[in-house]
Amino acid sequence: MQTHEIRRRFLDHFVKAGHTEVASASLIFDDPNLLFVNAGMVQFKPFFLGQQAPPYQRATSVQKCVRTGDIEEVGVTTRHNTFFQMAGNFSFGDYFKEGAITLAWELITKPLDQGGYGIDPERIWVTAYEKDPEAAEIWRRVAGIPEERIQFRDGKDNYWDMGVPGPGGPCSEIYYDRGPEFGKEGGPIVDEDRYLEIWNLVFMQDVRGELSPKLGHQPVGVLPKKNIDTGMGVERVALVLQGVDNVYETDLVRPVIAKAEELTGRPYGAGSHEDDVRFRVIADHARTAAMLIGDGVNPGNDGRGYVLRRLLRRIVRSAKLLGAEEPSMREFITVVRDTMAPSYPVLDTDFERILNVAVGEEAAFRRTLVSGEKLFETAADEVKSAGNKVIAGSEAFALHDTYGFPIDLTLEMASEAGLTVDEDGFRSLMAEQRQRAKDDAQARKQSHADLTVYKEFVDRGETEFTGFAELTSEATVLALISDGVRIPTATVGQDVEVILDRSPLYAEAGGQIADIGVITGPGLRVRVRDVQKIAKKLWVHKVTVEEGQITEGDAILAQVDANWRAGATQGHSGTHMVHAALRQVLGPNAVQAGSLNKPGYLRFDFSWQGQLSEAQRNDIEAVANEAVTANHPVNTFVTDLAKAKSMGAMALFGENYGDEVRVVEIGGPFSMELCGGTHVAHSSQIGPVTLLGESSVGSGIRRVEAFVGLDSYRYLAKERALLAGVATALKVPSEEVPGRVEQLVERLKVAEKELEQTKAAAVLAGAGAFVERAERIGGLLLVAEAAPEGVAGNDLRTLATDVRGRFGTEPAVVVLIGSADGKVPFVVSANKAAQDLGVKAGDLVAAFGPSIGGRGGGKPEMAQGSGSDASGIPAALSAVRARVAEIAG
Structure with missing residues (x-):
């Protein structure tokens, strides 16, 4: 059975059972705790939290979801995707455990010709929360599942909450036995590869406090209405119904792998685990990237954009490691469109934009790979120059984290260069980074704002907005709110929120900021500073009372500032x-x-x-x-x-x-x-x-x-006045200003170039003096001095190169340390004869760098960098002399 058909049968089954079909929400959702929508219940959270009265008692949807907790694990296991489709049915104070179990069992086992999935009941196992024997009893009675195929688990596995105080409840999970060829007997508690979870039924009945029942803590209350939230993994059911080994071989994923095989010339499933993981990464990430871009996400350096960038770059990296030399993103995204568009038409209607974003990021990353290879070569040269064979984990991490250069390519190139990488050091730094990210995410998690005070008014219906037709409207004060609490009245100087039954003031939305205005009445004047929406339907006016007293129930006039x-x-x-x-x-x-x-x-x-x-x-x-x-x-x-x-x-x-x-x-x-x-x-x-x-x-x-x-x-x-002023200063008509400015800029460039040439000549004029002051240490000539004040950058390098050249074939080393703009630049230059005696520019930097708080690098003949402590220059020069003396014996 094709995946699109699995979706259709699910929705049809629940619509026939009295559920309202609700379209999937965007992957980008207005929730402070979520980067992306990661579960089918997300768009229904206001109903579960009691912030809004649901417009229906039963709902069903197939929600597109993205989970990115461990992107690097994608493809290593064969049952997880970053993008997946979560089919769900929801009850808001209507049916509860028995209804949810009955509806799920009917769909799973009903014959194909009756609209079901036709799964063999004998291969179904279920789990229940260890403190919920009622669920197990229902499974025995309603579905006839024997005792031995019902297993109890603790809260970590079979209790659900949002991760913050709010609703929660026990779960019952449905598993499919794939057979002995996939693992050990004994049910889900023994082997979750053989026994594949396909559906989770959440019986939402509790109020969770600061401490979660998942960890054994008691709920702090009972929900006034019991709810049902279920999630069936569409991709996992496809795995079962299509008789394939894993989710990557289902009908909507395998075609991307086939395209990757075609482009790389390598086979999937031929025995190389590393290659298979790369194929799966391409297939998974291409789907996820296309869906994210389709919902408006663009590559960036933080938040959602950073996740998308990582996904796209991992596709490029994986394709490269499989042997693809040419850009391949266009082909992968095209396959995703062709397979997924029947369920998600935006992939077809907006294909050019989606493709342009993905291909543009691929091109940018390929350029990054080129520059990264150069950075790697520099790091490798430094390691070899120091006589080592191992690239430090910190260097590999910098390439990965700062420059986006993948560790796999670092390992590959290190091997080609006869080097290894301190992988333990790299993994340690990566683990620290992940932990920081998790801590940051946890810190940003917040309890859901208590909107209970607004619920009565949200449930009444939308605030009547009159502002399209008039700027002044009669209205009634429904409520006054201060610090989340209703108050009966507010007086001069108080800042409060006012809820009206109707209002001409626009509430901020769609990029347009809110109107400002006034609320007036007999002896009353209230300044409206802002207007915001609660639940997209209730206008909340943020005001300051300037005259009189405003009271709940008052009849008032609300007026928009006409000029505004x-x-x-x-x-x-x-x-x-x-x-x-x-x-x-x-x-x-x-x-x-x-x-x-x-x-x-x-x-x-x-x-x-x-x-x-x-x-x-x-x-x-x-x-x-x-x-x-x-x-x-x-x-x-x-x-x-x-x-x-x-x-x-x-x-x-x-x-x-x-x-x-x-x-x-x-x-x-x-x-x-x-x-x-x-x-x-x-x-x-x-x-x-x-x-x-x-x-x-x-x-x-x-x-x-x-x-x-x-x-x-x-x-x-x-702008006109500014142009007139420039024209007057230049003594030309306004229309001639651009040409005259261009002439002046050109003259300035010429003057700056002449000044640079003069400055360079002056710098080089002193080269002979440095040669005359050269010290002989053993068989080496050494120039180790502070450079003339203000000489830095390219001038310092030019001077060192010139001085070195004046020694001809005699072994010579030049070390110049400058001081300019609060920095301490330096250059080390060693000629071929000095290198033959064992001098390496990078070694000398390591010897004197700490004295000036600096570091740098380069090749054996030339190294440069910068420090921060000019007071350490004398000590640095002494360290140079000592190191050269040591080399010279």
């Missing part, structure tokens, strides 16, 4: 103009990756590889302003999500939209986006759009900033 709103609509509509202009100039791959707009200003982030040219920036600005001048009408309408997308409306990646969406259309096909923000009535009201600049905010993400309206005019007036 006018500027805000210009900024938001201007953002749409810039987005449309970007896509017109750059093409459809310039996809929104975030935005911020406020009165008079906007910034817009978009997916793009490489800096924009001046011509492109000018074209974008021109297209946006042409649309402004055209005075396009701005139309808004509400429709269903599918229809909006079919019309070509743009959506923001990572955003979870409801069934009904608001579409903002400006100029017909020119701009059409899903948007809940406030906008101008006609495009001309935006005023001039002036791009301020364009920059990088991460790998594959660019940012443009712009002024609109009066802010744009003020900026241009300031």
Whole structure:
């Protein structure tokens, strides 16, 4: 049975059992404890936490998930994926243990022609929490599973909670016996390779405190309503139903391995465990990377972006180690699209953008590998120069951590160079890094905010937003909240939160910051500083009471600051103009990756590889302003999500939209986006759009900033005044300023070059004096001196090379230590004759470096670096002389 069919049967089974089918949430979810969605229940957490009343009592979904706890273990075991599909059914205070067990058993064992999976009941084993005999009794009674195939386990295996205080409960896990060829008999407690877990049923009934029942601690309470949360691993069920040995050989994963075999010329499953792991890494990571990019993640140096970057780089590394010399990312991502798109159409509709991001990162990493190879060669030369055979673990770790150079390639290249690597030292540093990351992640984990105070109002329904039609609205004060507690009244000087039944003030969303305004009544004036949403539906006004007293139940007037709103609509509509202009100039791959707009200003982030040219920036600005001048009408309408997308409306990646969406259309096909923000009535009201600049905010993400309206005019007036001032100073008309400035810059470059030549000549003029002061130590001539003040960098290297050359074939060593800008640069140079006597520049650096707090490296004939302690220069020069004397005997 194909994986897409497994998904369909699961959803059909639960829909027929009265469940509402809910679409998968984005992998990027607004949860402070999660980097990515990692379980099917994540989007339902507000219901389980009691923060919102669920709109249905039963739900079912197939949630896309990513878990990245131990990326380096992927492929080593054959049952884990970083990306996987979690099919689940959920009950919110409806059915409980018996209902969950019955529904799961029916789907697993029901014959194929009746819509089930047709799995042999005799091969099913289950586990239950050691303190939950009720679950075991239900399995015996409902499913007829005999006592010997029901096993009890402790909380570490069979109790679930969120890792922080909140709901939790015992689990019952379903296992499939793959047969004696896969391991020992005795059930899951003996061998979890033979007995494969395919489904976990969580009976959510407890309130967990600071200490988890998973570790034997008692729950602190009982949930008012008992809930069900289950998760069936789609890939694992595919393994069972397709009769393959592991998840990497199922129908949606094996084709990527086949492509890797084709590109590398090596076979999978031919007996090389190392090769098989690399094939699995490629297949797993290619799927995960494509899904992450599809949901709007871009490679970066921290957070989600760093995870994606690691995945893509591991693909490149694995392919290289398998023998692929040419770029291969395009082929892998294409296979992922072809296999996964039937369930995830975004992989097809947004393929070019996904491909461009993945291929761009591959190209960048291949360049990193080239530079990394050079860094490795330097490190290897230093090791050999010191007469050693082992590259330090710290060096290998620096290559891996700082430069992104994989340890596998370091090991391979070390072997080719006749060296080894201190792998224990490297692994130790890696373990320390992982522990720091885990500690940091744990520190960032937080208890879920107590939103109980808002629940009553969330459950009432959405705050009526009147701001599309009016700026002043009559409203009733539903509640006043201070520090998470409802209060009956607030007086002058108090900062509180106000909940109204209706409001014209825009709550921050979609990149548009919140409105400001006032709440007034008889003898009352309250300044509204901010408006935020709770559960995406409840408007919470953050206010300061300036006059009078506000009380729950008051009838008031809520009023938006009209000037603020006018500027805000210009900024938001201007953002749409810039987005449309970007896509017109750059093409459809310039996809929104975030935005911020406020009165008079906007910034817009978009997916793009490489800096924009001046011509492109000018074209974008021109297209946006042409649309402004055209005075396009701005139309808004509400429709269903599918229809909006079919019309070509743009959506923001990572955003979870409801069934009904608001579409903002400006100029017909020119701009059409899903948007809940406030906008101008006609495009001309935006005023001039002036791009301020364009920059990088991460790998594959660019940012443009712009002024609109009066802010744009003020900026241009300031620029005009600045240009006029420069023209006056240069005594030329404004239109001639660029040419004149270019002339001055060229003259300055010539003058700087002449100055450098003069400076270099002066430095080299002193070379003869150094030669005359050379010391003879044994059969060697040594120049060990402090360099002239201010001489550093290339000048110091040039001087040392010149001095060394003046000794001809006589063995000579030159050591010059300078002092410039608070640093202590140095150069060591040894000619061929000195090297033949045993002098190596790197050895001398090791001898004197500690005296000046410095380190450096290079080759036997030349080494350089820098220190930090100029007071140690005399001691450093003495150390040089002592070391040369030792070498000279």
